[in-house]
Amino acid sequence: MIVTLANTKGGVGKTTIATNIAISAALAGAHVLLVDGDPQATASLFSQVREEDLGTKGYDLRQWHGENLYDGVLSLAGSYDLVVIDVGGFDSAAMRAALLASKQVMIPLGPRSFDLWALDRMVDLVTDARAHNPDLLASAFINGADAQGQDNYHLQAAVEKMPAIRFVPAMIGRRKAFSNSAASGLSVLESRPRDHRAIKELMALMTATIGYAH
Template identity: 30%
Template sequence: MNKPKYRIITIANQKGGVGKTTTAINLATALAAIGERVLIIDLDPQGNASTGLGIDRKDRKLSTYDLLVGNNTVAEVAMPTVVPNLSIAASTMDLLGVEMEIGHENDRVFKMKKALQHSDANVYDYILIDCPPSFNLLTMNALAAAQSVLVPLQCEFFALEGLSQLLETVDQVRRTVNPALDIQGIVLTMFDSRNNLAQQVVSDVRQHLGSKVYQTLIPRNVRVSEAPSYGKPAILYDLKCAGSQAYLQLASEVIQRERQSRAA
């Protein structure tokens, strides 16, 4: 089998409310805006990435559930979005039952990896997987399929505690199912420059993890928060707002790291 040219990046954090889905949507949009062909895999049963890209629930005839149980291919499940070059494999509530459906199978953690090895995934340059805010079979499938994991981290008091748990999870996945999994980077989200605690969290995370932390800080931004209710990424909703500009900078950093990773 030829080595696929696309890169699979899983966006994960076991803690909710850290800007994970917002990061998935806007990073994907920023990559698509510079001509990369991007697919988002929405693996969260809540389906926020799908809703945030304007995919109505009644239009989700096929979903990531169908990918995981092997009913359909990437080409059959992927749907176009309002963003040129950006498609999504949408989520439905069927994902809540997927653990019972495939949990007894020996290859249960490799279902997504197998689905993405199908030749029709080769039309993409980047595949971003948005995970639920927990460590379950869905997240395990996402980490087993990915080449790297991107971790959104909120600039708040308990951030480092949650991060250490996630890094332990990544180590566990490396030891058991995906030795090649790398940490693409840690992106600090919901940053408020007026908040001394936020400044301290940034300093602590950079001290502990050094170059693994992106230089880009994603600020708290009203326009970014409003965008999903309009079914649009912030970059389409308000390109000039501080949040959109930050995600464009993040995309540049991600591409640079991916190039370095491929060259290594």
């Protein structure tokens, strides 16, 4: 399974969710490759912190920042149970290559109307990719969801009207556990004190997208 976290909008949680999925799957026993396709290299920096603190990452890491991400990923994918690709928050050759190589693109959305407007650009990119990768599944989900309020539901209703993309109702809340654990190179499964709600949300998202969780 090759899955890409992508959105042409920055700061929506692509790297946060990509690293948490990679680690959760690795903890569940999967052989995982995390691919960093972002020139800002946040996933690589995270992995560096993690390796320095824990001695081992628990997954393999590769970096490709252009269209050669496609050949790179496909040449290695057969050796892994799961490949998770993180790309930068803008339209890039690496993002397009990742969409061509992937079985699924997971699109984190912030719970605001700006995030919905930006989604039109992702719909175009998914449509382009499907010309060559017709089975590409596109799954949008809300990250940083408000604890309450109507915005989550407005966004859900709007995405459900978009035929190119399916809305995954497994929302990830705005929780300190995600930002705090990332700062220490950890997933929410590993950081202490445990945030059981954060873990439950991550597991539900993984089950609804890649089909299994820790």
